[in-house]
Amino acid sequence: MPWRAPSPVDLYGLLPKTNCGKCGEANCMAFAVKLVNLEASVEQCPPILEDPKYRQSYQRLKELVSPLVKEVVLRGPRGVVKIGGEYVLHRHELKYINPTAIAIDVDDSMNRDEIINKVKAIESFSYEYIGRKLSLDLVAVRSVTGDAEAFAKAVKVVIENSSLPLILCSLNPKVVEAGLRALSLDYRPLVYAATKDNWREMGELARKFEVALAVSSPGDLDMLVSLAKTLSNSVGVSDLALDPGCFIGRGGLAYTIKAFTHLRYKAIEQGFKYAAYPLVATPISVWTSVKGDAKAKAWWESIMAIALVTRYADIVILHSIEGWVLLPLVLWRFNLYTDPRIPVAVEPGLRVIGQPNEMSPIFITGNYALTYSIVSSDIERARIDSFLLVIDTEGIAIEAAVPGRKLTAEKVAEAIKAYGIDGRVRHRILIIPGRAARLSGEIEDATGWRVMVGPMDSRDIPGFMQKHWVPEKLEELMSRG
Amino acid sequence: MNSMKKRDVENRLLAFEDLIMRISEALSKGVVELHDVEIEADELEIILQPVIAKAVAPIAERIERRIVELVKVAFEEVKLEFPGRVVEVKMGATKAEGGTRDKSIVLGGENLPPYFYITGLELAPHPPAFGGDIFDMRIPLPKAVKDVFGDALDNPIEWARVWVNKFGAEAIDVHLISTDPTIRDTPASESAKLIEDLLQQVKVPIVVGGSGNPRKDAEVFKKAVDVAEGERIVLNSLNLDMDLKDLCPYLSKKDAVVINFAPMDLDKAREINRKVYDWIPKDRIMLDLNIAGIGYGIEYGFTVNERARLAALIGDVELQHPFNVGAANAWSAREAWVSMDPYWGPREVRGPLWETLTCVICLLTGADYFMLLHPVSMGVLKEIRDYLFTEPNPSIDRALEWVSAKL
Numbered sequence: 017m018p019w020r021a022p023s024p025v026d027l028y029g030l031l032p033k034t035n036c037g038k039c040g041e042a043n044c045m046a047f048a049v050k051l052v053n054l055e056a057s058v059e060q061c062p063p064i065l066e067d068p069k070y071r072q073s074y075q076r077l078k079e080l081v082s083p084l085v086k087e088v089v090l091r092g093p094r095g096v097v098k099i100g101g102e103y104v105l106h107r108h109e110l111k112y113i114n115p116t117a118i119a120i121d122v123d124d125s126m127n128r129d130e131i132i133n134k135v136k137a138i139e140s141f142s143y144e145y146i147g148r149k150l151s152l153d154l155v156a157v158r159s160v161t162g163d164a165e166a167f168a169k170a171v172k173v174v175i176e177n178s179s180l181p182l183i184l185c186s187l188n189p190k191v192v193e194a195g196l197r198a199l200s201l202d203y204r205p206l207v208y209a210a211t212k213d214n215w216r217e218m219g220e221l222a223r224k225f226e227v228a229l230a231v232s233s234p235g236d237l238d239m240l241v242s243l244a245k246t247l248s249n250s251v252g253v254s255d256l257a258l259d260p261g262c263f264i265g266r267g268g269l270a271y272t273i274k275a276f277t278h279l280r281y282k283a284i285e286q287g288f289k290y291a292a293y294p295l296v297a298t299p300i301s302v303w304t305s306v307k308g309d310a311k312a313k314a315w316w317e318s319i320m321a322i323a324l325v326t327r328y329a330d331i332v333i334l335h336s337i338e339g340w341v342l343l344p345l346v347l348w349r350f351n352l353y354t355d356p357r358i359p360v361a362v363e364p365g366l367r368v369i370g371q372p373n374e375m376s377p378i379f380i381t382g383n384y385a386l387t388y389s390i391v392s393s394d395i396e397r398a399r400i401d402s403f404l405l406v407i408d409t410e411g412i413a414i415e416a417a418v419p420g421r422k423l424t425a426e427k428v429a430e431a432i433k434a435y436g437i438d439g440r441v442r443h444r445i446l447i448i449p450g451r452a453a454r455l456s457g458e459i460e461d462a463t464g465w466r467v468m469v470g471p472m473d474s475r476d477i478p479g480f481m482q483k484h485w486v487p488e489k490l491e492e493l494m495s496r497g
Numbered sequence: 498m499n500s501m502k503k504r505d506v507e508n509r510l511l512a513f514e515d516l517i518m519r520i521s522e523a524l525s526k527g528v529v530e531l532h533d534v535e536i537e538a539d540e541l542e543i544i545l546q547p548v549i550a551k552a553v554a555p556i557a558e559r560i561e562r563r564i565v566e567l568v569k570v571a572f573e574e575v576k577l578e579f580p581g582r583v584v585e586v587k588m589g590a591t592k593a594e595g596g597t598r599d600k601s602i603v604l605g606g607e608n609l610p611p612y613f614y615i616t617g618l619e620l621a622p623h624p625p626a627f628g629g630d631i632f633d634m635r636i637p638l639p640k641a642v643k644d645v646f647g648d649a650l651d652n653p654i655e656w657a658r659v660w661v662n663k664f665g666a667e668a669i670d671v672h673l674i675s676t677d678p679t680i681r682d683t684p685a686s687e688s689a690k691l692i693e694d695l696l697q698q699v700k701v702p703i704v705v706g707g708s709g710n711p712r713k714d715a716e717v718f719k720k721a722v723d724v725a726e727g728e729r730i731v732l733n734s735l736n737l738d739m740d741l742k743d744l745c746p747y748l749s750k751k752d753a754v755v756i757n758f759a760p761m762d763l764d765k766a767r768e769i770n771r772k773v774y775d776w777i778p779k780d781r782i783m784l785d786l787n788i789a790g791i792g793y794g795i796e797y798g799f800t801v802n803e804r805a806r807l808a809a810l811i812g813d814v815e816l817q818h819p820f821n822v823g824a825a826n827a828w829s830a831r832e833a834w835v836s837m838d839p840y841w842g843p844r845e846v847r848g849p850l851w852e853t854l855t856c857v858i859c860l861l862t863g864a865d866y867f868m869l870l871h872p873v874s875m876g877v878l879k880e881i882r883d884y885l886f887t888e889p890n891p892s893i894d895r896a897l898e899w900v901s902a903k904l
Contacts, residue, residue, distance in 0.1 A: 270888065344851060
């Protein structure tokens with residue numbers, strides 16, 4: 017059944033009610049609220065874990081806050097990747113929890129240097145975005161040779177050169193077993209994959225090595241959930257992930273979107289147990305299914321990855337390591353998994369950049385985190401001593417904030433008053449974003465200040481300043497009407 | 498080192514398990530031979546019990562598991578029904594419909610969440626459509642776009658022709674930027690001439706966009722509908738800053754379609770729709786909730802679109818309108834147009850891909866009409882639409898080839 021947030025009062029009733037504070041909250045009620053908002057886990061309450069008399073309450077609490085899609089933990093020596101653990105079908109109903117993990121492949125036919133180069137590229141992929149580093153999560157090692165020893169060797173090269181968690185890809189249980197034996201115990205990989213033909217052996221391996229197991233049944237959902245049921249109930253593999261196949265082209269893309277959507281719908285809206293596992297998407301399959309050159313294949317790989325990150329994939333396996341394929345993917349993943357209840361915003365207010373004096377410029381911008389981080393870093397990099405007045409646009413970017421009336425002349429006037437800008441400078445000139453040019457007249461009327469319309473993009477601020485922030489222009493502006 | 502040792506111990510345990518398993522298999526047959534001494538199974542069990550009973554139990558379980566059969570369970574098709582339905586809106590008019598377009602485009606009519614593929618039900622009565630953007634003056638455009646259109650950028654008519662004849666645009670979105678009083682203040686009558694020319698020179702539906710100045714846009718739209726009588730042009734867009742009480746009665750006498758613009762705000766969307774309903778029939782209204790590019794706030798538009806469509810299906814009549822997407826916004830993301838370190842690829846590739854992917858995300862929210870800047874996006878999106886609007890039917894033979902293929 018769809019997830020309904022429990023009430024804090026219900027959870028409070030199950031907590032020790034001692035207000036001991038060991039969870040870091042002032043009292044049990046505050047902790048209950050955190051639990052409801054999924055900002056804390058039950059395990060952060062030491063008494064409930066330690067005292068046997070709370071055992072039942074602990075179980076009940078776990079049930080009340082547990083996700084509708086199983087959370088599966090994959091591990092490398094230096095960190096874990098969690099997949100699944102989702103509660104809702106649509107982001108606005110709560111938020112999405114564990115960002116889709118991105119895996120890039122290497123294979124055992126590559127020579128040592130080739131493997132090392134690609135693994136290093138995966139490991140070092142990094143894109144700076146609003147103060148965060150966006151990166152890749154896993155290495156998928158594929159068996160191309162079909163040879164167990166060669167596979168084990170490739171796995172060893174990978175783990176000697178990377179600490180990312182792994183996916184071991186082969187349909188041959190003997191090959192997978194060799195790969196598993198090559199790993200130290202601090203690894204918990206995802207094995208890809210059990211199929212209708214090998215599930216007994218793969219299931220046995222997953223159980224024996226206590227690893228997570230992907231179940232692949234391309235184009236056959238009956239078989240997929242049958243395998244999930246058999247492997248979980250009869251074989252005893254608790255951590256599964258489901259792959260309904262990844263097809264493109266006529267009939268294929270439609271099937272893929274349908275399968276991912278129905279699996280997640282049944283897990284979340286109907287509580288269907290055998291669909292309630294993380295979903296594995298394999299955009300890498302375009303490399304064998306799409307005709308054309310490498311660039312065409314990479315385009316389709318990118319499209320499939322974006323579409324399936326949007327439609328509920330919890331882990332994606334790709335072949336491309338090209339930046340242009342991965343950049344939109346890591347950005348969209350980040351965007352999609354932000355909490356819709358919290359705007360991606362920074363505190364509004366007056367920022368001082370460098371050592372401004374009473375003739376230094378005042379730039380106006382909005383408080384969407386991305387806008388702010390780009391504008392402030394552009395000004396800082398250009399070493400322009402200045403003031404940056406961050407208006408509360410409710411976390412909306414300038415181009416949307418202007419037509420949406422989140423950035424208005426009134427808000428600018430209020431901010432000037434609130435932050436005492438009058439006393440900071442002798443001039444009366446505001447530099448507004450080029451995208452807010454339309455508001456220049458209104459801002460002049462509402463504030464009594466003169467407006468200089470800045471560039472459309474803040475990276476042009478240095479050039480703009482050289483040309484326009486000069487005594488003649490300032491005098492001209494100030495003496496105007 | 499430590500973990501290697503652990504692995505070693507584990508391997509030995511596994512070997513031990515195998516041995517025990519062989520013994521217990523023999524046990525199940527009743528007899529077992531050890532060092533040439535035949536012992537009755539009962540006796541052996543007595544001997545072994547205290548030592549390995551613990552080990553045998555899980556192994557017996559495993560033997561049992563070895564013959565586990567597949568437990569079949571059917572994946573029952575999802576069934577869905579919704580009381581609400583998006584209205585159908587027609588862009589453009591053919592000769593038979595009173596205009597001169599070669600084809601008109603019908604959008605909307607959905608009564609299921611986007612791309613849910615409910616067996617037995619139509620995916621959507623009308624696939625989405627893709628129009629090409631042109632501007633009535635030179636504006637700063639990404640290099641990737643300039644490279645494709647070249648000199649046509651100076652001639653909106655030529656630009657439109659290239660879009661339609663060479664790149665298969667299904668409609669033309671002309672943005673009358675120069676009418677902005679702070680830019681060139683091109684008179685509305687002059688812009689109307691451009692619209693007339695366009696209607697002559699290309700035979701696809703025309704979407705007329707203003708400059709964003711609420712007063713001037715109203716003027717421009719009035720003149721546009723005057724010269725486009727019977728052609729069912731689309732006006733892009735109406736918003737709450739405009740004098741709707743003045744503009745809408747005028748439009749109501751013509752047959753134009755309007756796009757109501759309410760950025761990221763469902764309450765505002767309902768408000769403007771309610772106001773416009775007083776004069777303009779529902780089936781001549783589209784909705785634009787605004788969308789930003791990937792990395793530039795796309796998640797706001799994504800979620801507001803998803804919410805609006807679900808609300809429409811549940812029965813919120815004020816939101817039952819086809820969605821417009823201004824994909825040009827995708828290019829506001831720097832990553833779509835700046836030169837970056839070579840690792841990130843040439844901007845000529847990044848740009849169209851960015852626009853395409855932004856549209857793929859919007860498609861999945863149920864968006865109906867897309868205004869595009871780059872022809873590559875147009876081509877790829879048409880192909881995606883073709884793939885999406887076929888019966889789900891994968892060819893499974895080679896589905897797992899990638900696992901072991903040399904790529």
